[in-house]
Amino acid sequence: MIGKIDVKEIRGKETKKVATLSLENQYACYQCGKCSAGCPSAPFMDLLPNQVLRLLQLGKTARILETNTAFACCSCFVCSSRCPKGIDVAAVMESLRQLSLRAKLDDFDIKDIEPEELEKIPPILLVGTFRKLSS
Numbered sequence: 001m002i003g004k005i006d007v008k009e010i011r012g013k014e015t016k017k018v019a020t021l022s023l024e025n026q027y028a029c030y031q032c033g034k035c036s037a038g039c040p041s042a043p044f045m046d047l048l049p050n051q052v053l054r055l056l057q058l059g060k061t062a063r064i065l066e067t068n069t070a071f072a073c074c075s076c077f078v079c080s081s082r083c084p085k086g087i088d089v090a091a092v093m094e095s096l097r098q099l100s101l102r103a104k105l106d107d108f109d110i111k112d113i114e115p116e117e118l119e120k121i122p123p124i125l126l127v128g129t130f131r132k133l134s135s
């Protein structure tokens with residue numbers, strides 16, 4: 001449910017932050033869906049990449065941050081390479097991760113992993129996970 005469209009949200013601080021952090025123009029998206037069609041993480045996402053762009057255009061950044069989409073993105077850049085409008089969708093996803101982490105909306109807590117499982121995880125995987133998914 002998108003809810004009411006509000007011009008204050010469209011011109012809101014959070015929407016501008018995504019544009020500033022990603023250096024991308026979300027308004028260029030015309031919803032062709034090519035990004036989502038090629039995205040290998042799409043089956044695991046609450047919102048598809050093109051839906052994220054549409055919600056950004058409507059100023060619904062808070063709604064996006066409630067979902068797992070930015071964290072489910074594996075930064076493969078398929079979307080960016082396919083976009084006919086030249087939007088670096090992967091950069092938009094990264095900016096949404098940054099916004100989430102700045103708001104302390106982490107997607108990873110080491111306490112959720114059992115100690116015996118922790119011993120089996122390669123340290124480099126843990127470091128990478130911390131860097132990407134926690135503030």
Ligand code: SF4
Pocket residue numbers: 035038039040041042049072073074075076077078079080089090093
């Ligand atoms: S960079 Fe992220 S959003 Fe883009 S295709 Fe890859 S997983 Fe999907």
Ligand code: SF4
Pocket residue numbers: 028029030031032033034035036049050053082083084085086087089
């Ligand atoms: S490929 Fe580009 S223009 Fe098409 S839906 Fe995705 S972001 Fe929008």
